[in-house]
Amino acid sequence: MTNDQRTLTNPPTESEALVGGMMNTGAVIRHGALVERPAPPTARALHAHLRALEEHGFDAAPKPIRLTADGREQLTFIPGDVALPPFPRWATTEPALRSVGVLLRRLHDAGAAIPLDTSAEWPRSLADPEGGTILCHNDVCLENVVFRDGHAIALIDFDLAAPGRPVWDVAMTARYWIPLLDPTSSAVSFPTGLDSTARLRILADGYGLAPQERAELPRVVEQATASCRAFAADRVADGDPTYTRALSESGGWQRWDRIEEWLAAHRETFTTALLS
Known part of the structure; x- marks a missing residue:
């Protein structure tokens, strides 16, 4: 239903809008190794949880970098394949x-x-x-x-x-x-x-x-x-x-x-x- 990444391996380094999902349409931007998107209301607690997950051995989620003054969040980009409908x-x-x-x-x-x-x-x-x-x-x-x-x-x-x-x-x-x-x-x-x-x-x-x-x-x-x-x-x-x-x-x-x-x-x- 929501989405923060829609691209494949070896992506370009220029900024680009990431497509897919039904929420945050057009508002998710990739800047090289970072993804910037609207921050959810629970961003601070969620970022703390994501960091704790990594500390407990779960490295399979984006790493939070920071929250911006204009209400957005920055996370690491994870290269890979993401399926979009119609699903392959x-x-x-x-x-x-x-x-x-x-x-x-x-x-x-x-x-x-x-x-x-x-x-x-x-x-x-x-x-x-x-x-x-x-x-x-x-x-x-x-x-x-x-x-x-x-x-x-x-x-x-x-x-x-x-x-x-x-x-x-x-x-x-x-x-x-x-x-x-x-x-x-x-x-x-x-x-x-x-x-x-x-x-x-x-x-x-x-x-x-x-x-x-x-x-x-x-x-x-x-x-x-x-x-x-x-x-x-x-x-x-x-x-x-x-x-x-x-x-x-x-x-x-x-x-x-x-x-x-x-x-x-x-x-x-x-x-x-x-x-x-």
Whole structure:
């Protein structure tokens, strides 16, 4: 949903606007080895968390450099490949999917050792409604993962990070990467022939999801989907032109109805596959 990097390896050194994502459109600029973008309200707490992640062995995120006087932030640029819709085949291979699960687990393992900043007003729009003890990314979509040689090597754009359960972040990630969409919706941006049930198991295996969390995952995905729908509804109600246009082009709220019905119909199939 958000974005701070859309380019490939060996990028030019001149300043350039980075494209992609649905937020901060046209406002993310790369200056050589730095990315400058609008700073989120939680920037100070988020920058401290990113530095702590690196101290705990997670080097797969942009490094914060500074906040500017005009409300922007500077982060290190991470060279690599970032998939944009319509998503290419290389981004939907089984090794790519498994590597996303591995990367997310690394994030959570490092984050578990970092005390949460309870004074920060973390965004609630896509946060786990049950809360939690780690800072979830909450937006591990294809556009927010950097790849090299077909494997995920970094996560970008932590604007929506908020406290939650690890399984919530896995559910959010699964929505995008499986993808957990009805076939009509999936065909808009994804290659045909993807096996949702098998791919959900691959992501869970790559992450190393525990049995109890595997049993919970299908229902948490439905809960996360409802949160994403509410997020989009709030954006449209506020008159956000990007989300209003996206809703119109995707078939309106009937698309969301279709997705939620499809998820409910496949709940038992997904649960069986995850636990088998």
